[in-house]
Amino acid sequence: MLSVTNLQVKYGNTEALHGISFTVNQGEIVTLIGANGAGKTTTLLSIARLGPPEGPKIASGDIVYKGQSLLNVPPHEIVTKMRMALAPEGRHIFGNLTVEENLKLATFARQDTEQIATDYQRVYDLFPRLVERRKQRSESLSGGEQQMLAVGRALMTGSDFIMLDEPSMGLAPLLMYDMFRALKELNSQGMTLLLIEQNARIALQFAHRGYVLDTGAIVASGDAKELMNNPEVKKAYLGG
Numbered sequence: 531m532l533s534v535t536n537l538q539v540k541y542g543n544t545e546a547l548h549g550i551s552f553t554v555n556q557g558e559i560v561t562l563i564g565a566n567g568a569g570k571t572t573t574l575l576s577i578a579r580l581g582p583p584e585g586p587k588i589a590s591g592d593i594v595y596k597g598q599s600l601l602n603v604p605p606h607e608i609v610t611k612m613r614m615a616l617a618p619e620g621r622h623i624f625g626n627l628t629v630e631e632n633l634k635l636a637t638f639a640r641q642d643t644e645q646i647a648t649d650y651q652r653v654y655d656l657f658p659r660l661v662e663r664r665k666q667r668s669e670s671l672s673g674g675e676q677q678m679l680a681v682g683r684a685l686m687t688g689s690d691f692i693m694l695d696e697p698s699m700g701l702a703p704l705l706m707y708d709m710f711r712a713l714k715e716l717n718s719q720g721m722t723l724l725l726i727e728q729n730a731r732i733a734l735q736f737a738h739r740g741y742v743l744d745t746g747a748i749v750a751s752g753d754a755k756e757l758m759n760n761p762e763v764k765k766a767y768l769g770g
C-alpha cells in the first residue's frame with residue numbers, strides 16, 4: 531500500500547533522513563519507533579508533504595502509495611485526492627470549534643457522502659468519551675480526549691490509511707491502552723495504520739511489524755514479536 535524507498539530528506543543543508551526504506555501492506559499496523567530526534571516526525575511530514583517552506587525537503591528516493599509516486603502529486607492533493615489521513619504530532623485540532631465541528635470539517639473533501647453518518651457512529655463507538663463532549667469546544671478537552679479527537683478526525687476523512695504521530699504522547703497509562711485498543715479495533719475493521727511511536731513497548735505490542743529508526747537510519751526491522759525479543763532493541767528501547 532505504501533512503499534518508501536531510499537528516502538533522503540534535508541532541512542536546509544542538514545540531512546535528517548539518510549535514505550530510509552520501509553513498506554506498509556494493506557491491513558497492517560506498522561510501527562516506526564525511535565528516540566527523540568530520530569526522524570520519526572520528519573518521515574511522516576515527508577510522506578504527507580506537509581509543513582512550512584522551511585520544512586523537510588525530499589532530496590532523493592521515492593514514496594509510492596497505492597501504485598502511484600507521491601512525488602508527482604501536488605502536496606494539497608495528498609490528503610484530499612490520495613485519501614491519506616494524518617493524526618499529526620501536537621494534534622492540530624481547532625480549539626474554538628466543538629468536537630462535532632472538528633469531525634465535520636474533516637469530511638469536506640469526501641465524495642462518498644452517504645458513508646459519513648456511519649463514520650460519525652464509528653468514531654463515537656471507538657471513543658465513547660467524545661459522545662458526551664460533542665457540543666463542547668475542543669480546547670476544553672483533556673489531552674487524552676484531544677488525542678482521541680485527532681484520531682477521530684483522521685477517520686472522518688474517509689481514508690483507509692492513517693498515519694499517526696505518537697498517539698500515546700501525554701496520555702496516562704490507562705488512557706494509552708484505551709487509545710491503542712481503539713486503534714486495534716479500527717485495524718480489525720480494515721484500516722491500515724502507520725504508527726510513529728517513541729513508546730516502543732506499547733507500539734510493538736499492538737503492531738504487526740516494526741522498524742527502528744536511529745538518527746535518520748533504519749537499524750532494525752521485522753515482526754513486532756521478533757523485535758521485542760531482539761537483544762539490541764530490548765537494551766536500547768525496552769529498558770533491558
Ligand SMILES: Nc1ncnc2c1ncn2[C@@H]1O[C@H](COP(=O)(O)OP(=O)(O)OP(=O)(O)O)[C@@H](O)[C@H]1O
Nearest residue numbers: 541546565566567568569570571572573584585728
Ligand atoms: N524544522 C526543522 N529545521 C531543522 N531541523 C529540523 C526541523 N525539524 C526537525 N529537525 C531535525 O531533524 C531531526 C529529526 O527530527 P524529528 O522531529 O523528525 O524527530 P522525531 O523522531 O519525531 O523526534 P521526537 O520523538 O522528539 O518527536 C532532528 O535532529 C531535528 O532537530
Ligand SMILES: [Mg+2]
Nearest residue numbers: 570571572619
Ligand atoms: Mg516527532
